[in-house]
Amino acid sequence: MPDWLDVVVRSLIFLIVLFLITKGLGKKQLSQLSFFEYVTGITIGGIGAEVSMGLERNIFNGILGIVIFAAIPFLAGLLSLKSKGFRDFIEGKATVFIKDGKVMEDNLKKEKYTTDELLELLRKKNVFQAADVEFAVLEPTGDLSVLLKKENQPVTAKDVNIKVAPIKEPQTVIMDGVILDEPLSTVGRSRRWLKTELEKQGVTIENVFLGQVDSYGQLTIDLFDDKLQVPPPQEKPLMLSTLKKCQADLELFALGTEVKEAKHMYSKNSEKLQEVIDKVTPILRG
Template sequence: MPDWLDIILRSLFFLVVLFLITKWLGKKQISQLSFFEYVTGITIGSVGAEVATKVETSMLNGVLSILTFALAPFIAGLISMKSKAFRDFVEGHGTVFIKDGKVMEDNLKKEKYTTDELLELLRRKDVYTVADVEFAVMETTGDLSVMLKKENQPLTAKDLDLAVPSIKETQTVIMDGKIMDEPLSTIGQNRNWLKTELGKLGVTIENVFLGQVNSYGELTVDLYDDKLEVPSPQERPLVLATMKKCQADLELFALGTENEEAKQLYVRNSEKLQKAIDKVSYILKS
């Protein structure tokens, strides 16, 4: 067998081996590398490349070497789950960089980070002033976790004492111009409903590249032809407009009647409807 063909076959073989080993080790190997996993990952790749390109090297020995290095983080992970001391030694622990708006210079030096690098990490979190930060810690994965001071945190519905409905997962019901029946059934709808909604938007299934149904049951589409504009869903704004019209009508009825009892009834219901509008307007606005 020619050397070039042998190298191609060996490379493909070890590509499959490394892929299967990575799948076996789990997603943590590619998302959150500890020092130990970082070293073993580099070594596994180096061994695979060495055996794949050196035709005189035994493939069996290469596989055994890779399996040995692959077992090491797996066994270390099992021990780490049972021993915190071992876990701290192998994986390390977070280092506080900022506390109460003050930079911990000694910790920066310990982790060999400069002030410029810290500021860069903060900018990646959309933070531009150190004094705005309550707490920042460098995680073992190399990510900087930042908690802003309370007065600098964005307002939430809880802060405003608003009751917010739970948000359901957006379902992709059309992909590459084809209807996806499983997501449709997940939201309790069928193809007839989908075709009706497409008709409201004035498009056909053949023209749709991607179609999704949001938490409110509204269909949004992306067309193959980017020059065509599709109107946004109007159900929620229409409901809001109807509620406002009803409230205005009640006020007019109250002004137009001479019956005091009816006037009070219209006023009370108008006020109740206005309170309901205030509570749901942020949901119904498109």
């Protein structure tokens, strides 16, 4: 076998082996490496590259070395689940950088972080002033978790006592011009409904790059042609307008009748409908 072909075969074999091993170790190997897993990953890559290019080396010995280095973090992970002390030693502990609004300079020095690096990590969390932070901790993975002071936190619906309807994840019903029946049935819609909604917007399924239905049953689409503009969904604004019109009609009926019972009925129902409008307006405008 020519040397170049031998390198190709070895590289393909190691690519498959490394993929299977990484797949077996789990997603943590990709996103949250500990010191131990970081060193192991470098070593495994080095073994794979060395044996792939070193034609005089036995390929099976290289695979055996990779399996051994892959088995070590796997076993370490099992021990970490059972022993917190071992887990702290292998993965490390979180380090507090800001506590009660005060920067912990000693902890910064301990982790070999400068003030500039701390400010950089804060900017990545969209925090541009350290005085806005109540608590910040450096996780073992190297990521900084930040808790803003209460007065600097975004206002939520709960803070202003506004009740909002629960929101479910949107369902993708069209992808690359193809209808996806399973997500469509999940939201209780049919192909006929989908085609009707597309006709309202003047587009065909073949022109739709991505189509999604939200928890309110509204269809939003993105077309292959980026120059074409698609109007936003109008279901919620139309519903709000209809409710307001009904409430206004009830008030007119109450003013236009001389029958006491009817006037009372119209006025009472107008008030009830106004209460409903006040509750659903934040939802229908959102």
